[in-house]
Amino acid sequence: MQDDQASLEAIDRIIGLCRQTESGGSDPFAVDVIALLEKLRLMLSEWKTVPQLARDAEAIYRIAMLIKLQEEVVKHRSSLLYTDPLLVELKVLASDPGDLARAFLRAWRPVATLQQLNFEQLRLAYDYWTNLRRLRLDEYESRMPSSLDLEQLKSMGVLVDEVQSKVLEEMHGELLRRSSGGRINYWEFVTDRDFAATVKKAVLVSFLVTLGYAELEIEPLENRIWLKPKDVAEIPKVAEKKSLVVSLKPKEAQGA
């Protein structure tokens, strides 16, 4: 077990070294790629679990990226643009600001642009303005500001009868009941008497999952989605955040 841990740490060091070289801009040829690959080859027989093999694969990927970087360096060194960075640094440090400014100016051809309103832009602005929907103030002039009662707000859809958290609790209860401690097919659960009810249920289920009251398990090969309720809402700290799009069609929603 301790050997495994030590080997995993060795792999992490390899990954870290490759990443550092890649992002830090240091010389990729300073890393002994052959030695790293040999180390990974020796450790390969020890790996048994999927996470261990995944770590090994990541290390191989990082080494491959390092080799790609080495290739880029070779190409750059053979190009006309290559100049030893150290030489450039020494020259820059030894030069007078005036000489550096002159060197810059010799190779510099600044962009010339005009930043001013012209007729073309005015025409576009005029088109935009004339196409804007007109605000008819006279429609509101006859009415004075007044207060609305709860019934009116409900009829406008601003207020609803049920408290949303209460609805969610009920939905959670139903999910716990119907899954009987296990999991339930997503479509089996959300399909209701009509399309509107199914959509409403699907929306509430999405809230349950987002708030940690349930988990979604996806089997991509079988194209199945399972809902697994939890007794207490909990979102794992290391959970991977994902969005899942579920398309609902009236026929499927009723017929499923």
Added chain:
Amino acid sequence: MTGGATMNGDEAPREQEAPVSSHGSPKEVELTSKVRRAAQMLLYQRHRVPGVKGYELRRSLGRGYMRVVKIVRTELENIGLTVKVMSEDGSEVDEGDEEKLSTSRFFVVLKDSLSLYEASTAGWSIDDLAGMAVTLATIVSRRGKAPRREVERILREKFPNWKAELFVERCVRRGYVAVDEDNNLVLDWRSRGELDLQKFLQYVLGAGGPEASAQPRNE
């Protein structure tokens, strides 16, 4: 220079545009109108990045837009400007390659280099230009990418701390340099569009020499 030029804005709108010469065949009149439109598209900054893409020119001027661009270039060269074409990856484009031209950026640059006096009258101090030279030379010599702290360290050898940070900030703000997710400085579109990088490194390495002080005007 960016935003340096002004215009009175007293031209006629496109519908009432008169040709440069009131004589000529309808084809000539149409061409003159296209040249004016192309010059306007090339010079007026409409997006964050100056210039226009090839497909935008084609949409406005038709398939033979390169012919119009060449006429604009000839006209602009009389007043010390030229039209530059740069591909998406920052390289020069073969003007016969229609496919590549379509996604390339067309913009107007100075034809000749500026003198120190001209640059200072346009608002660039010697320190500003030297700071740009140090920043860009460091990045170019390191395959177009250098850690920010490394560039600032070299700048601090020549300038005070606050100026070193200011120079890097200015390069980023003006579009010469971009910052990646690892806080590395990488060359941005403006360095590739305005600088001949290969010559620039040669000039930096030869800075202070007898050739550098001669400062040719037409390279």
